[in-house]
Amino acid sequence: MNKIIRKITVIGSGTMGSGIAQIFALNGYKVSLYDLSLNNLDLAIEKIQNSLEKLEKKQLINNSMANDAISRIKLCNHLENSLKESELIIEVIVEDFSEKEKLLKEVNQFCLPDAIIASNTSSISITKLANKVSKPERFIGMHFMNPVPIMPLVEIINGMKTSKSTTDNIISITKSINKTPIVVNDYPGFVANRILMPMINEAIHTLNEGVGDVEAIDQIMKLGMSHPMGPLELADFIGLDVCLYIMNILYKELGNTKYAPCPLLVKLVDANHLGVKTQQGFYKYDAKKKEKQAINFKY
Numbered sequence: 001m002n003k004i005i006r007k008i009t010v011i012g013s014g015t016m017g018s019g020i021a022q023i024f025a026l027n028g029y030k031v032s033l034y035d036l037s038l039n040n041l042d043l044a045i046e047k048i049q050n051s052l053e054k055l056e057k058k059q060l061i062n063n064s065m066a067n068d069a070i071s072r073i074k075l076c077n078h079l080e081n082s083l084k085e086s087e088l089i090i091e092v093i094v095e096d097f098s099e100k101e102k103l104l105k106e107v108n109q110f111c112l113p114d115a116i117i118a119s120n121t122s123s124i125s126i127t128k129l130a131n132k133v134s135k136p137e138r139f140i141g142m143h144f145m146n147p148v149p150i151m152p153l154v155e156i157i158n159g160m161k162t163s164k165s166t167t168d169n170i171i172s173i174t175k176s177i178n179k180t181p182i183v184v185n186d187y188p189g190f191v192a193n194r195i196l197m198p199m200i201n202e203a204i205h206t207l208n209e210g211v212g213d214v215e216a217i218d219q220i221m222k223l224g225m226s227h228p229m230g231p232l233e234l235a236d237f238i239g240l241d242v243c244l245y246i247m248n249i250l251y252k253e254l255g256n257t258k259y260a261p262c263p264l265l266v267k268l269v270d271a272n273h274l275g276v277k278t279q280q281g282f283y284k285y286d287a288k289k290k291e292k293q294a295i296n297f298k299y
């Protein structure tokens with residue numbers, strides 16, 4: 001029988017954390033959204049309000065659903081209080097093993113003994129993270145896609161010690177928030193990023209070798225393959241630092257040079273051209289005008 005889950009704690013209130021908090025609240029769960037920074041929490045609630053407004057405009061939800069969702073989210077910057085009575089805890093902090101390790105040890109200390117702990121990591125081993133809590137059988141990967149409010153997939157990752165009941169509970173809760181769970185096993189990049197990141201890296205090689213310019217590469221994949229975004233635009237959207245981090249994990253852990261990050265990706269990250277978040281990557285972004293212009297890479 002599935003565990004009854006009423007309250008969720010989402011740890012980390014960035015783009016992914018706020019999206020995850022929103023979707024659970026919209027589907028009737030009480031959510032504690034935790035972040036160390038009160039400023040981040042204020043920004044998160046603003047993002048959630050904007051997203052709910054978009055959904056309302058499209059008549060996917062009505063005003064009272066939006067208000068109810070907001071009222072179910074409690075912002076908190078005290079971890080112990082945030083974890084009180086939470087049957088599911090979702091970690092959505094920075095992609096850094098030592099930061100996650102430190103946080104999980106604290107979570108382990110304060111959470112309910114039978115709580116399920118999930119990580120939204122895009123590439124760090126679930127088995128390795130699970131080792132940091134006292135009940136690794138209750139630890140699992142829940143990899144949401146950006147933008148969370150509209151992407152239907154949650155990639156569910158079983159660690160080596162994840163129990164069947166934990167997986168069954170997570171499948172059921174994922175369906176209850178109107179997302180589609182797809183279960184895979186723990187391996188570098190899981191499935192989503194094992195396939196997506198080498199495609200993005202190959203697009204960067206194609207650009208770097210002068211085969212096509214930024215717009216040509218993106219348009220070919222949009223018009224020819226029906227991708228909603230071209231691979232370079234998508235890399236900017238995800239963050240070039242995140243793409244590089246994941247490529248390095250694939251390269252190191254699978255030990256195959258085919259996963260070596262393209263030197264242009266490394267160079268852009270070194271230059272702090274990280275994509276949308278720094279207003280420049282493969283495109284230059286004008287947030288006010290909501291415009292973007294492809295960069296002309298010349299060699």
Ligand code: CAA
Pocket residue numbers: 050051052054055058122144145146147148149150151193228229234238242
């Ligand atoms: N909340 C609510 N609605 C949102 C939203 C949000 N956060 N973001 C976008 N939308 C809605 C918009 O209102 C818009 O609705 P209409 O079409 O009805 O007007 C719709 O989504 C489309 O948005 P836009 O018009 O702004 O732009 P778009 O047509 O280019 O679509 C997109 C944006 C949905 C992001 C689309 O381009 C897309 O699907 N891109 C690919 C995204 C993707 O691949 N995500 C996975 C990244 S990988 C990852 O996340 C994991 C990892 O580990 C790296």
